[in-house]
Amino acid sequence: MPGILTRGIILEQYKEPALNRPVREFFSSSYPGMLFESSLPREAEELGPEDIIRLAELAGIVDERDGEPLYRKLRQAAEQKVQIIVADAIDDEPYVSSQLGPMLKCSEEAAEGLRLAVKAAGAQKPYFAVYKNITDLMNKIPRTLEGITVKRIRGRYPAEFRTTDDFERGTSLAVLGVCSLIHLCRAVRDHRIQSTCFVTVAGNCVANPMNLEASAGMTVAQLLERCGLADDPGRVIVGGPMTGVACRDTEATVISAGTRAVLAFREDTKDRRYQCIGCGKCVECCPENLTPFYINKYIEKGRMEMLDFYEIDRCISCGTCSYVCPAKLDIADNIKAAKAARRKNTTGGLGDAR
Amino acid sequence: MASERTAAAGGLLKRCKQALAENPVLLGGLALAPVVMVATTVKNAVALMIVMACTLVPVMLLEAVLAKYLSMVPDFARMALCAVFAAAMLMPARLAVAPLAQNIFDSLGMYFALTGVSALMFLHSPGREPEGPRFAVTDAVCGTLGFALAVFLTGAVREALSLGTFWGVPLGFSVKFPAMAMPFAGFFTAAFWAAAWNSLSRLIGRMGGGREVE
Amino acid sequence: MTSFLLVAAVAVFLENALFARALDISVLLPALHSRRTIWIYGLAVTLSSSAAGGVAWGLHSLLQGGGWYASYGQPFLFLTAQAFLYAVVCAGLRAYKKELYRAIRVPLTISFFNCAALGSMFLAVYKAGSFWGAVGTGAGVGVGFLLACALVRVAEGRLAICNVPRAFQGLPVRLMYIGLLALATYGLIGHQLPV
């Protein structure tokens, strides 16, 4: 599907300052650089597919895309005989470049990790995938990286879930996060346990936005201190600006392998009390072609029986509807809460019934 | 004996209050057709009140009497009897209305007779249970009062706005809205009065079910 | 037959019994209860008012004349005829289809004794030029009522997601809605005030 026909929104990306700087290491004082014991060889050529999966398991690598252990995904891919492995560096949310940055700066490790994953899954072709709509970059993303083609995912904001559309129809593929592949490379070469994660620290309150490779378990406050705060932030977000969660206590919140970004924003505290004017923008831009306008109305009125008709379960929680809402309503959050409530009601039944 | 009587009177009062607070016309939607269509002047409104009083009270009384003493007759037959009786009561109603104005029957049109048939609708108002002739009279009087209120308020507002008069007496408005005499304006006026009545009855309810009926 | 269709179409669209004459406003509220009740009431009203139209035409042509008949006798005769018809229908149903009678007793009563049925008798006499025209008027009143019910039913769905002020909830906002639709149909009717 050509990108121009997709629905969604065009976002300004603001990735530049963080992406331009090198990925800095920021380890806690107790960083042990943990290694695991294994008798497997350290050369990629001598390892069989099962060995690589075993190493990934030993290193405890977690895919930052969905929090799944990497070895499980690799094993699944091997069982399903996927043809293509895609290293996902699609940072489609603004400010966040914690996949793109490491991919560009540690490209050698990323490519090696990708090749290892291809071998482990028995696939034929590796690809990198990046988001095409990043227009404000100073240096271009190369077409190939270490001999591996870089695929551009076109279209508007929620692009990550559309990854499969840009590949030929009928091919089976597995999508793995770039950072986990870098960790896979390190696990094979150095037998190193994954104890760090790549995090973007940015936002309009941050003095020096950058990508950090930080030890897991550090607090959000430490990361923000490392990059410097230019202003007292009104809201600190763990995750991307579209889907992340606001963090109440920066001292108590720690980062983990799934953390992609820590953002600090000034808060506009003006209470505007806008009311929905029924403009239909949320309907126009919903990437899943739903009708958030009516869904939100029915949720507000408590008429949950109508939500089935409007297929609320197809919502991917991308936050697009809330973003475009001129009345600044929390549509996405309402839908998420309603979905959670529905799931609670139907547990024991079919589970996540589609 | 005395306490029994006061209890009955209290029941009657309560029923009365309930009937007025839940105005069957403004909140229940009964007999709205004449209100919307021909309650365009106060004179018409009074005429409609008379017709309603002439039909509703006797019909309800008759229904209660029939239910008490002729309960072996099937209820559809009793209903038909009530209808014929209501139709008959339209004749004295006509005599009573005629002195109001020369052209009163022209302006009422067929809604003169329709008011009579609207009275039959009161017999089927939801939640109403016939409990003997005495309560029937109370019900009928309260229903008539409710109808009178609705039709008078609507008629007064529409006459003042469309003709600038009250009972034919000019009020001295410089701007008149001829469209207020049309049926759609009747819907609006009735709706606004219904809304006002709605909030009024809720206000009364919130004041702790006070003594006052209105 | 053409006069039947023409008169019925006029009664359905141009002079809809609800929007232009508010005839069946009282039946509307019980009818709006559910989709099923709309059909029951709609059919009952259509049947009763078509029959009423025919009966009215018959009575009118039998008892031509003005004076006492026009002013006093007509409403009495019409209502009596309606009561007779009602009694016959009920007795027949009770005798042969007891379950059906029990199920539709209340809708039947309401649809026989309301403004729509009697009103279509008067309209049949005033407007229609023939027997079939009179029946057509009655049928048009009934079908127009069904149509209006459908329109207001759509509005119910819309009103359910409006923040209607507390005072206007229920009957008032429906009246506003019907009033605005009546105003809209004025674009079709034109300036004149209907009888």
Added chain:
Amino acid sequence: MQDKELKAPHIRMRESARSAMLDVVIALLPLYFMAAYFYGMRAVALGAVSAASAVAADMLCVLVSGRLPNLRDLSALVTGLLLPLMLPASIPYYVVITAAVFAIAVVKHPFGGVGQNIFNPAAGGFAFISVCWPSLVFSYPQPMFPLPIAGELTARLAESPAHALMLGAVPTIDTLDLVLGRFAGPMGVTNILVLGTCFIYLLFRKVISWQAPVAFLAAAAATAYFSPRIPASRWESVVFELLSGTLVFAGVFLLGDPVTSPKRGLSRFLYGALAGGATMLFRYCGGFEQAAAFALLLVNSFTLLIDHEAERLFRIVRRGILGFRAYRRSRRIVKKV
């Protein structure tokens, strides 16, 4: 530090309800400029009176319903500014005030106020006054003769070409004058070029969508083409029907009104086409020469129905029957923390 719950997404688009309404106001200003050029400052005075009374009525209604008036809510201002443009410049002030107050107090607020109204307030107000005072609303002064702001109006009033069309006659106005609005007609809606510019501005600002207005005009034009009611060529019929009255204005500003129109592109298209057909039906058979407002009120009641049926269709599309691969995706974004 944080006293209220902060919900995702944490960045929001700059456009707000206020800016959308402000865009409509900006788009209306050129029309007022044209009206002032044709009819003098009385046009502007009418606009100011109407806007003021609409805003005042809105405030009052909000206060009565027990809320605090929101100064950022410009929708009443838009309604107030829309109304006089459809009326002749000679209209008395009380008519305009009536229309504005009716629009706000009867059409808008009983249904819940901003964003909740089922019917378009401006269309309702216009319909009410044209039923109330048809002779005042449908007789127009000649352009280029400025009218006094206050006092007795001595200008000669004429019928608009739409009236000639209603009688089945061909208006004697040449097409250029028709396009430029140099004929006796509603004060702000006759200059099609300015209207078109406003439409493009609003489209560009994404305040209104193109589907409803385009479908509306197309349906009206098709009706005029295939069944002309005047003894002229088919194309002349189309030109006269489209340009002689408030049709284009209603298409852009009344049908484009986001509150009362359906929400999906497809259903907006259907809605526009329905409104166009209804308008022409009302024009051909009805009693008023400007029927768009009445037709719009009627079609407004179908909004939810249209959207509901469109949703039914999209449920099928989402299941992938039409073969779009994009709709057959099974994965979704997993929450990234």
